[in-house]
Amino acid sequence: MTRHILSLPALSLLAGIVTGIAGTVPAQAAEATIAVAANFSSTADKLAKAFKAASGETVVIASGSTGQLYAQIKQGAPFDAFLAADEARPALLHKDGTATTAPSTYATGRLALWSPIPDTIPEDGAAFLGQAELKRIAIANPKLAPYGLAAKESLTALDLWQTYKTRIVMGQNIAQAFQIVAAGGAPAGFVALSQLLAAPEDLHGSHWTVPMDLHTPIRQDAVLLKRGAGNPAAEGFLAYLTSPAGCAIIRDAGYQPPDTCK
């Protein structure tokens, strides 16, 4: 009997450890968990730090793709607010009552034609594209990604879609489009200006910021979720997005800040 590997006392000790581990989910009162679309997560981190310094309230950022975060919210994920990468998902959450406020645009994405090689893209990017010197061009899938759709719309508006249609290297999302260009899979691509500004210095290369009138605005909407109603950290953070300090951070990150803060 002394050679028992798993004796009963040992078993109950293990069970105790396991339930102890499983039970440590702390419940904090003055803290909000915000679901943030991946493209905005590093900007949201900066905003959360500045917000904490200004108000003392703590905001935890949980990031993922907009579709995945939406599914999690529908399944009861403990998020207090949602900063999406599109307008559709916040509108759906408002419609079905999961969100308590109407969606508001917290940032508008800026599209950029980018090459990691300096002096490739000149100041007049439209004329450069028109000369059709690019053998290949990376864009995000227009069916899945708002930035992909904006790229397609911009090329169409410039009357160049037919020219470039057969030269496209397509990424599933804007992060992939960026990676394709960074890895040399295409000499240039349509990416988010915010990605470019966040990228390491040696990748900056040259870019042209696509004028906003060439495509439908890439609006990113936010909503307060039912769980976050009355939570000062969640409500305060959403208000902070349109404050002068918040807008400055959003602009510096490569987005057009909300109209309400101009």
Next chain:
Amino acid sequence: MSPGDLSAILLTLKLAGATSIILILIATPLAWWLAHTPSRLRWIIEPAVALPLVLPPTVLGFYLLILLGPAGAIGGAWVQLTGETLAFSFSGLLIASVIYSLPFAVQPLQTAFQSVGTKHMEAAATLGASPLDAFMTVASPIAIRGYFTAAVLTFAHTVGEFGVVLMVGGNIPDKTRMISIAIFEHVETLSYTEAHRLSIGLLIFSFLVLMAVTILNRRTPVRAG
């Protein structure tokens, strides 16, 4: 190493450790039964145990999300009992990991128990040992390498878990954000240096684990006959 990455590493080790302990407890009777039962039920149970090996983690994660969510059978009952949602919590991740890593615990144990055979158990029984006694004092020590392999593989497999924790976890810092999710997020936000730091750690860890299992299985021959 940023505090966020450090907390992801600690949380992952905690999840993998707890999953290994629970799975050894669950897998031991299950593997023994599978190794020796004449029942035809094993033709259903055995593939069911192996299912997480072939299912895409997103499929598993999707169904677990539905099951553990507040509208699901388990998740709904949990909300009634505790007032908290099971999905997007550490407890929910623990349940998901136990299912996800089940074959990695059961299969090495089953192989070990099969090679132990029933002779030793029968001998112990004729000497008056109860089945549990015989199992604990005779069969388990012989199968100890099976236990080791099962624990190590379960731990390593849980550490590398991605699809399931992405769906069921919710990427909440300090609560459900695991190493693999942190790497994914670093890549998505173009923080390649941080992604590389975590990835190379996982790569070396996985290699060392497999090397340990290989050496162990070579060196000491099986004592069973």
